[in-house]
Amino acid sequence: MNRRDFLTTSVAGTAAAGLTAAAAADDAKENSSFKLKYAPHFGMFRNSAGNDLVSQLEFARDRGFVAWEDNGMKKKSVEDQERIAKAMERLGMQMGVFVASATFTDVTFAGTDKAKREQVLKEIEESIEVAKRVNAKWMTVVPGRYDEKLPSDYQTANCIELLKRCCDILEPHDLVMVLEPLNHHTNHPGTFLYGSPQAYMICRAVDSPSCKILFDIYHQQITEGNLIPNIDHCWDEIGYFQAGDNPGRKEPGTGEINYRNVFRHIHARGFDGVVGMEHGNSKKGEEGEEAVIAAYRDADSF
Ligand SMILES: O=C(O)C(=O)CO
Numbered sequence: 001m002n003r004r005d006f007l008t009t010s011v012a013g014t015a016a017a018g019l020t021a022a023a024a025a026d027d028a029k030e031n032s033s034f035k036l037k038y039a040p041h042f043g044m045f046r047n048s049a050g051n052d053l054v055s056q057l058e059f060a061r062d063r064g065f066v067a068w069e070d071n072g073m074k075k076k077s078v079e080d081q082e083r084i085a086k087a088m089e090r091l092g093m094q095m096g097v098f099v100a101s102a103t104f105t106d107v108t109f110a111g112t113d114k115a116k117r118e119q120v121l122k123e124i125e126e127s128i129e130v131a132k133r134v135n136a137k138w139m140t141v142v143p144g145r146y147d148e149k150l151p152s153d154y155q156t157a158n159c160i161e162l163l164k165r166c167c168d169i170l171e172p173h174d175l176v177m178v179l180e181p182l183n184h185h186t187n188h189p190g191t192f193l194y195g196s197p198q199a200y201m202i203c204r205a206v207d208s209p210s211c212k213i214l215f216d217i218y219h220q221q222i223t224e225g226n227l228i229p230n231i232d233h234c235w236d237e238i239g240y241f242q243a244g245d246n247p248g249r250k251e252p253g254t255g256e257i258n259y260r261n262v263f264r265h266i267h268a269r270g271f272d273g274v275v276g277m278e279h280g281n282s283k284k285g286e287e288g289e290e291a292v293i294a295a296y297r298d299a300d301s302f
Pocket residue numbers: 071140180182187216278
């Protein structure tokens with residue numbers, strides 16, 4: 001029996017036996033989960049699962065995914081947020097990041113504009129109730145644009161100061177903002193934060209459990225490559241990973257990154273967090289969705 005048939009049989013058998021959803025989730029986990037907690041996005045399995053958000057979660061869970069991430073969670077209605085959280089609890093799935101504060105056009109963390117800095121604090125404050133509603137521990141922060149008028153060391157100091165104020169808000173709630181360095185060459189020229197050594201230095205200076213690095217393997221491959229040594233250098237400050245191959249930002253195996261080796265490495269180091277699947281599908285339709293699942297099975301087979 002191939003894996004797909006086994007899973008189909010297993011899920012059908014569970015339903016026939018009248019087991020609870022939680023038991024079904026345990027069954028799925030035992031039979032099909034991956035070694036790492038890869039987190040798909042809404043839309044990624046729409047052709048196979050339909051448009052309904054909960055159906056997409058259920059589909060992913062049946063296929064072995066035990067985590068999920070949703071950059072746009074904050075913009076969803078409270079009703080949708082609650083529905084997603086309830087379904088994820090029933091399915092035994094863990095919430096990954098949503099975006100708490102991000103701009104690619106404004107100088108926020110790096111600059112001195114008081115109104116922009118206060119706006120960031122407001123966004124962090126507002127993110128707390130969203131995080132609690134959807135059971136999220138991590139939230140993404142993109143610290144805005146580079147200020148062309150200000151020497152870079154002042155910008156770093158400004159950024160550290162504002163991050164410390166964000167931590168004062170987050171620490172009492174045990175929530176973690178993960179700072180995402182973004183590549184300048186393909187997607188986001190001009191962002192203040194682009195490198196993993198830079199992110200490491202900033203997190204060390206902020207010195208808080210609420211301020212960690214989101215190491216997006218796709219962005220860091222473009223910016224600096226040398227992935228495994230760089231992951232090791234900033235290991236102590238990494239809170240979260242995201243994946244995507246380069247070029248093209250599609251599923252693992254479609255580009256130049258040896259994902260099996262990278263995933264083996266972070267698993268061997270004991271990474272127990274979420275790996276967000278922040279990429280597109282290389283092929284359209286159900287076939288493309290099966291290809292994404294197969295790509296993760298392959299990358300996870302170490
Ligand atoms: O916009 C991007 O490229 C990001 O990775 C933000 O999360």
